[in-house]
Amino acid sequence: MAVYASLAEIVVNEPKYWGSWKGRVVKAIAIDGARTWNEVRDQTGLSPKSLNRVLAELFNAEAIEKHGEGEYRIAYELYREYKEFDDAGCVSTVSKPVLVTENEQRNLVSWIDSWRESMGLDFSLQPEHFYLDGDNLNNFSIKLIENAKKEVLVVNPFVDQCSLSDTLWKAASSGTQIMLVTRPPADRYDDVKERKEKFLTYLEDKGVKAIRNPRVHAKLIVVDRAVAVVSSMNFQSSSSGGSSWEAGLVTKNDMVVESIVDSILALEERPENI
Incomplete structure (x- = not known):
């Protein structure tokens, strides 16, 4: 696991799944505001088949859950990892979501x-x-x-x-x-x-x-x-x-x-x- 020095010189750990498609899906939901399947797909650019595979892996790992209105939510501990990573200024160095349909x-x-x-x-x-x-x-x-x-x-x-x-x-x-x-x-x-x-x-x-x-x-x-x-x-x-x-x-x-x-x-x- 990589360790990053934040903008405030506070050392933060790299969150789980960072640098992978699972991590990009988690980031899309936890940081970038995607809630629905279509919003996650547009922000990652993944094909439907690949996105469904990644989502299934995250569900199996109990990393995400789906609410009644078809909206995704990240498990609390994983959400906190990404939020702390973002608050430390480490996520801001990454390009914005692609938003391609x-x-x-x-x-x-x-x-x-x-x-x-x-x-x-x-x-x-x-x-x-x-x-x-x-x-x-x-x-x-x-x-x-x-x-x-x-x-x-x-x-x-x-x-x-x-x-x-x-x-x-x-x-x-x-x-x-x-x-x-x-x-x-x-x-x-x-x-x-x-x-x-x-x-x-x-x-x-x-x-x-x-x-x-x-x-x-x-x-x-x-x-x-x-x-x-x-x-x-x-x-x-x-x-x-x-x-x-x-x-x-x-x-x-x-x-x-x-x-x-x-x-x-x-x-x-x-x-x-x-």
């Missing part, structure tokens, strides 16, 4: 068909995963972020100004919640390092939440907790612009996307565990 997620998945047709590509979506490379991967990634309604999660070690990275500040400026996990800017040339630092600061000024973690090397994009891209492509022109050949897989499978989201959110919630 099932309809918004379905619309994003349906958009893939129109993108495929516009690009003249022929691949099946029946396996719920497909492969892209080169310009198609870059174009899809840009258009995917541009079509975000509520949230974009990105993990990428190398970020510099380019058409792909520009989509992040543009989306943030339109009200989409953006979280970027990246390495602290570095380069053997001081002027290049300074340019990268300035661009990352620019992203933050535009509303992007940037988390600096020197150990990340994964390249991940998730939009509205519905579609994910796992690829070799970096957010810099030498990679996304075609100087190097990049490739990756796109998935709309609920379980796979939720696993990727789980890993990304854990980088924010429990960065010491990477």
Whole structure:
């Protein structure tokens, strides 16, 4: 169990389930005000099947209960753990609830068909995963972020100004919640390092939440907790612009996307565990 120093320098223990889907469901109910099944689903972005599984596990553990009006309540001791964690200022460092609806997620998945047709590509979506490379991967990634309604999660070690990275500040400026996990800017040339630092600061000024973690090397994009891209492509022109050949897989499978989201959110919630 991790131990946190609060804003008031009071040491508080990490609450049970923190950094997992069960913990996010508990937080949604105990801290963020979700009461009904629909409110919990919208705040977590979980598929109905996955949410029901998490709720069942919490019921079995006697961590939650359901009241007559169909509203959820957290067991007192568990509620107190989360409330103390929140009062100590530890929860405020975590991004706000996503509030993405099932309809918004379905619309994003349906958009893939129109993108495929516009690009003249022929691949099946029946396996719920497909492969892209080169310009198609870059174009899809840009258009995917541009079509975000509520949230974009990105993990990428190398970020510099380019058409792909520009989509992040543009989306943030339109009200989409953006979280970027990246390495602290570095380069053997001081002027290049300074340019990268300035661009990352620019992203933050535009509303992007940037988390600096020197150990990340994964390249991940998730939009509205519905579609994910796992690829070799970096957010810099030498990679996304075609100087190097990049490739990756796109998935709309609920379980796979939720696993990727789980890993990304854990980088924010429990960065010491990477």
